[in-house]
Amino acid sequence: MTLEERVERIICASEVELAGEAYILNNLRKIYTNLSTGNKITLSHNSAGKLALHWKDGEAYQKSIAHVPRIIESMQFLEEMKPDKEGASFENYSYYITPANIASESYTILSTVGRVEQEIYYDHNIFKGTPAEVFAKAKSETSDKKYHRLNKILQDTKG
Numbered sequence: 001m002t003l004e005e006r007v008e009r010i011i012c013a014s015e016v017e018l019a020g021e022a023y024i025l026n027n028l029r030k031i032y033t034n035l036s037t038g039n040k041i042t043l044s045h046n047s048a049g050k051l052a053l054h055w056k057d058g059e060a061y062q063k064s065i066a067h068v069p070r071i072i073e074s075m076q077f078l079e080e081m082k083p084d085k086e087g088a089s090f091e092n093y094s095y096y097i098t099p100a101n102i103a104s105e106s107y108t109i110l111s112t113v114g115r116v117e118q119e120i121y122y123d124h125n126i127f128k129g130t131p132a133e134v135f136a137k138a139k140s141e142t143s144d145k146k147y148h149r150l151n152k153i154l155q156d157t158k159g
Helices: 003-012 045-053 058-065 068-074 131-140 145-156
Strands: 031-033 040-042 076-081 092-102 105-115 119-128
Touching (some): 003 131, 031 068, 058 068, 058 092, 058 105, 068 092, 076 145, 092 119, 105 131, 105 145, 131 145
Antiparallel strands (some): 076 092
């Protein structure tokens, strides 16, 4: 499947309803299966701690943390890339997109999964808007650091 076909599939995917509460550090660290790829993805102690300590993207990001297992299960594969910097924690990084509805608003979650011998859920960024809106902004956005990774994925993989 080409990147363009994956982007189209993501744009057409249903939003995941994220409601309720959970405790990431105590209850969510385990292995989850991504329903799109069948891959087993671990939410490790380190990744749970990293997610819990981030305060980026405000309230929507904080609300999304409790739902990382559902995000892992529902996310759609976008692309895999080598790390940009030497000494990175992982040999490769896979990027996934999850359309989400948080407090009755559309968001797009860009998840990063690191791979060495196993796949580890590493982190995610959350963008206001549908995947179509976020992809369009990422393709044209050059100054907003938040869109840097998504812009790089979309630009570097043009065939």
